[in-house]
Amino acid sequence: MAKAASRLFSLLLRLLAAAATLSATIIMATSHDSTTIFGVTLDAKFQYTPSFKFFVVANAIGCGYSLVVLFVPPRSSLSRLVIVPDVMVALLLTAAVAAAGALAHLGKRGNSHAGWLPTCGQIPSFCHHVMGALICAFVGAAAYLFLLLDTIHTVLSPLLPSSPS
């Protein structure tokens, strides 16, 4: 009973991760805005920023992996091994959120010491898209963190009462 509940919990987390990373990919990939200041056109697309490109690729990988792993038979040895790619994907999504978040924060606040002006005032639509994508990707990364904790709990609980050398 507890095992079935844990399996359902992990299935729901994978579906949540797939939905969140898919949304993050689509929202970031469709973000676009442009404005003209003093005759200079400021064009904003995710392709212009390496961190946002990495974000899209990482979330697409996260989404694809989350869907593929749903087809792994739950009682097979393979199902125990998915913890290894789970760790990789959790790290990948975390890196994507952190890198894109750092650039999004810079776009919003700027950095006067480096002479980088904030751009969100000029391209609000792009910034809103990025913010939405970041929230979705954060949910995806958090789902993977909980998946890892659930797997660790499942694997460790039978081992903890005993104290083997």
Place this chain on the structure above:
Amino acid sequence: MAKAASRLFSLLLRLLAAAATLSATIIMATSHDSTTIFGVTLDAKFQYTPSFKFFVVANAIGCGYSLVVLFVPPRSSLSRLVIVPDVMVALLLTAAVAAAGALAHLGKRGNSHAGWLPTCGQIPSFCHHVMGALICAFVGAAAYLFLLLDTIHTVLSPLLPSSPS
């Protein structure tokens, strides 16, 4: 014999992670450079960039944790539970490297679409420090990835031959 080798491997990885994160913290925290262009002073310190502040805090936490966990008795139940903070620290260090790496790349290359000029030409000493800190922190994060894979291998290998439901 194999268990002792695995324990030695994990001890060495923790020492490597502690040394790498300590170096990253010190190198980033001591980075400073300034230059004057057209009468305007461009001052560079890690405190001026939120991602670099996060980097220093995350690496300091990673270093402190790596040292504290060395004192956990190797045969205790507690030693099995350290995988949970290990996962957290691996994610934290990855996020720190990604966020600081995104800003370091921007400093080196700039982003013409956003009107952000590269700054490394003016403050090369600061950029070299940041690059050194990033390499150290990457080694620390990689050490934690290998630690996780080693723990997973140790915990999973006795379970894999059997096929419990």
